[in-house]
Amino acid sequence: MSEQLVGVIGAGSFGTAVSNILAKNVNVLLYARNTETIAEIKKTRTCAGQKLSDRVEVTNNLSDLPQNCNVLFPMVPSASFREMVLNLAPHLRPYHMMIHGTKGLHLELPEKKAPDFVLNKSNLYTMSELIRKETVVVRVGCMAGPNLASELSMGHPAATVIASPFNEVISKGKSLLRSENFQVYGNADLRGVELCGILKNIIAIGSGILSGLGLGENSRGLLVSRGLVEMIYLGKALGGEISSFVGLAGIGDLVATTTSTSSRNYTLGHKIGKGASLQEALGEMEETAEGVNTIRIIKQLADSQGLKPLITETLFKILEGEMTAEQGVNYLMRYQGNIDINFL
Numbered sequence: 001m002s003e004q005l006v007g008v009i010g011a012g013s014f015g016t017a018v019s020n021i022l023a024k025n026v027n028v029l030l031y032a033r034n035t036e037t038i039a040e041i042k043k044t045r046t047c048a049g050q051k052l053s054d055r056v057e058v059t060n061n062l063s064d065l066p067q068n069c070n071v072l073f074p075m076v077p078s079a080s081f082r083e084m085v086l087n088l089a090p091h092l093r094p095y096h097m098m099i100h101g102t103k104g105l106h107l108e109l110p111e112k113k114a115p116d117f118v119l120n121k122s123n124l125y126t127m128s129e130l131i132r133k134e135t136v137v138v139r140v141g142c143m144a145g146p147n148l149a150s151e152l153s154m155g156h157p158a159a160t161v162i163a164s165p166f167n168e169v170i171s172k173g174k175s176l177l178r179s180e181n182f183q184v185y186g187n188a189d190l191r192g193v194e195l196c197g198i199l200k201n202i203i204a205i206g207s208g209i210l211s212g213l214g215l216g217e218n219s220r221g222l223l224v225s226r227g228l229v230e231m232i233y234l235g236k237a238l239g240g241e242i243s244s245f246v247g248l249a250g251i252g253d254l255v256a257t258t259t260s261t262s263s264r265n266y267t268l269g270h271k272i273g274k275g276a277s278l279q280e281a282l283g284e285m286e287e288t289a290e291g292v293n294t295i296r297i298i299k300q301l302a303d304s305q306g307l308k309p310l311i312t313e314t315l316f317k318i319l320e321g322e323m324t325a326e327q328g329v330n331y332l333m334r335y336q337g338n339i340d341i342n343f344l
């Protein structure tokens with residue numbers, strides 16, 4: 001077991017970018033589940049379109065990671081996170097530390113719903129909560145912020161937040177990730193920071209729709225501002241702290257993702273704004289757009305709990321084909337603007 005070998009799970013865009021950042025400080029063992037991916041990496045030393053550092057070794061044996069590394073960085077989409085955690089669980093020990101980068105939610109419903117069952121926030125798990133629920137690992141954290149993988153891979157200046165209730169997770173994350181062009185901030189509000197990364201994807205889809213419709217920058221300013229208010233409204237309802245939303249993982253990531261054609265959520269929205277259906281837009285994309293699942297989950301929660309997230313509900317209707325993108329914008333514009341900021 002080496003302190004100097006760190007594990008990354010998931011050889012997609014983000015897992016690859018994070019592996020290269022870590023490799024500036026330590027040796028990295030990257031898990032890819034597909035044997036073709038492993039063969040391709042070994043042949044070309046590239047992964048997800050990014051050149052891999054010589055300090056990154058690859059494996060497709062998941063248990064190699066917990067056997068050889070104390071610290072693990074799971075970077076897989078939320079849709080397969082639980083399956084990955086269940087496969088990993090028998091190999092994990094309480095001394096392991098896990099810092100994930102997944103910006104999505106897991107919805108867990110009871111196998112048999114009681115007649116009076118009402119969905120509530122305890123049915124929604126962030127990825128750190130899934131790790132805690134399904135494994136013996138205690139020291140968990142997340143990595144969130146404006147971290148578009150394509151820009152990280154170019155080495156442009158950027159920063160992230162390591163959130164954890166454990167100081168040692170934050171300091172470990174800092175020492176492993178900090179490099180010349182990559183700053184690392186800490187935050188004790190793990191749920192709040194996870195929610196920032198999860199909820200901003202909703203607004204990124206909305207922003208992509210506006211640009212697909214060609215509606216200009218005033219409308220984007222309006223959406224981003226009201227979107228942040230909605231993120232805070234939902235974030236508070238789900239147990240996050242307001243302060244996290246005005247930090248790097250909140251506003252910081254919201255700005256990056258609502259303005260960049262590198263964002264998959266923005267790109268998906270753009271296609272829909274141009275007239276594609278959700279199925280058509282998804283069919284044209286190879287990578288994960290977490291916001292679609294998040295919108296569906298938040299809509300279910302809102303319906304059960306009497307919450308009114310206006311933007312999310314409108315986007316839900318657009319994605320489901322119940323409204324066109326133009327109708328969605330018209331609907332939102334009929335809303336009577338009231339108090340600008342009522343949460344501080």
Ligand SMILES: NC(=O)C1=CN([C@@H]2O[C@H](COP(=O)(O)OP(=O)(O)OC[C@H]3O[C@@H](n4cnc5c(N)ncnc54)[C@H](O)[C@@H]3O)[C@@H](O)[C@H]2O)C=CC1
Pocket residue numbers: 009010011012013014015031032033034048075076077078080081083084101102103104147148149150286287288290
């Ligand atoms: N790409 C980006 O710029 C950023 C992505 N993220 C988050 O990172 C997560 C992953 O995103 P990307 O890497 O961009 O997605 P991606 O679609 O590029 O790649 C996902 C990778 O995960 C692998 N994978 C899926 N299930 C797996 C499993 N059970 N075990 C091992 N590997 C598995 C897939 O084979 C694929 O290589 C998402 O939740 C996303 O929100 C966060 C920050 C930035």
Ligand SMILES: O=C(CO)COP(=O)(O)O
Pocket residue numbers: 103145146147148149201204253256257262263264265266288289290
């Ligand atoms: O979260 C991200 C950047 O911080 C990446 O956003 P997308 O998943 O929309 O590409």
